């Protein structure tokens with residue numbers, strides 16, 4: 001990618017760059033803090049006409065928290081609404097410091113924030129749609145309409161985590177009719193061993209690996 005400003009039909013989605021996902025945080029991603037300076041530089045460069053950030057933003061009684069399932073430990077797998085669900089440590093409680101947009105990034109160029117995971121009954125990885133809910137459907141966040149009304153046809157995704165919310169966001173972008181690219185160096189996984197599977201999933205779905 002060049003250093004010039006990108007065409008107006010390309011949007012940047014910055015996923016879940018929040019203190020709880022940093023090393024030492026409630027749900028740390030491997031080397032999660034390594035991407036902070038690069039994302040800050042990318043936003044300061046004003047290369048994208050449209051910039052959206054997501055925040056994981058949960059009520060304390062959220063269904064994804066292992067603490068809300070007696071006898072279950074974090075990272076256990078259960079079935080929820082007929083789908084596999086990982087149970088997580090308590091993280092990104094709405095309004096907490098750990099749920100803030102990362103304080104070392106200049107967010108002043110941001111156009112919109114999508115707060116996801118606010119329904120206590122449903123987990124939410126993708127910026128576009130929550131995970132499967134009680135009705136068996138994936139409730140939309142409204143981001144598709146927001147982007148389409150601005151003429152966006154292509155999205156570039158960075159942030160955390162490479163193997164969970166970033167991947168789901170890029171996959172949904174493709175499934176919902178956008179071209180999609182993943183800014184590989186500006187992501188980090190929860191589990192580094194997942195990288196091969198992530199690359200395979202990206203290739204299978206026509207999601208470009210980009211280098212900022």
Ligand SMILES: [Zn+2]
Pocket residue numbers: 056057058064091092117124
């Ligand atoms: Zn979450």
